[in-house]
Amino acid sequence: MIYRSIETLRRAIATRRAEGDRIGLVPTMGALHEGHISLVQEAEKTCQHVIVSIFVNPRQFNSQTDLAHYPRTEADDIALLDGRCSLFIPSVETMYPSGYCTSVQTGGLAERLEGAHRPGHFDGMATVVTKLLTITGPDQAFFGEKDWQQLQIVRRIVQDLNLPVDIVACPTLREPDGLALSSRNRRLSHSAREIAPKLHTIMQDTALAIRTGMETDAALAAGKEAFAHAGFGPVDYLECCHAETLEPARPGSAPLRLLAAAFLGSVRLIDNIVI
Structure with a gap:
């Protein structure tokens, strides 16, 4: 079933809740691929x-x-899901009607990495x-680990605003x-x-170097140089961070995550892996 209005969707959810069903939400921006399908399967x-x-x-x-260039493939998205779940496809006017003036402002986790290079992105x-x-009031909402910083911010939003939903992280x-x-x-x-x-390959090499004792700054510098030699540029960041706070890694801190963002032509790629 495809829903385009908030009221119609809420009525459908209320009916399912009355029947005892648990509600799951998979938020996307469309252009669906197998990564999104894995979230649905979870x-x-x-x-x-x-x-x-x-x-x-x-x-x-930003x-x-x-x-303007972000892919919009609604017909293909609907076909890919093949009726296996409900779809909520609102218009911009539905989500932000005339006079809309409220936003959720983020700080802390949102100020570094993507936040430093894309000001305002995380508030949006x-x-x-x-x-x-x-709108949906789900029991669980499912997010991919590929957008690691986004995942941590969503968890913080839910905690800070006391939203009654379980955020489920799914592997990249x-x-x-x-x-x-x-x-x-x-x-x-x-x-x-x-x-x-090569983005992932170089990140793996960098993570291995850090794990096996290379000084972190030296390993990151070597990784950035490898990105440049491979054809990436500019490199927005390659950082070793605490996985939850996203603060730069300190001696003895754990768990650690390696996060990167780099351009390849006009396309900006991001990735992250466990150290």
């Missing part, structure tokens, strides 16, 4: 009514060009995620060559697609 394990939202949220884009993300959680799905699945991958040229898996 949701189906514990929820009888799964809702996939498809909404390209203009408030989390560049109007990037917003936090606003739309909070709206989707309050990758192509056989290691490239993390992403809607943006379809914008890569043929030559860029051949280079793109």
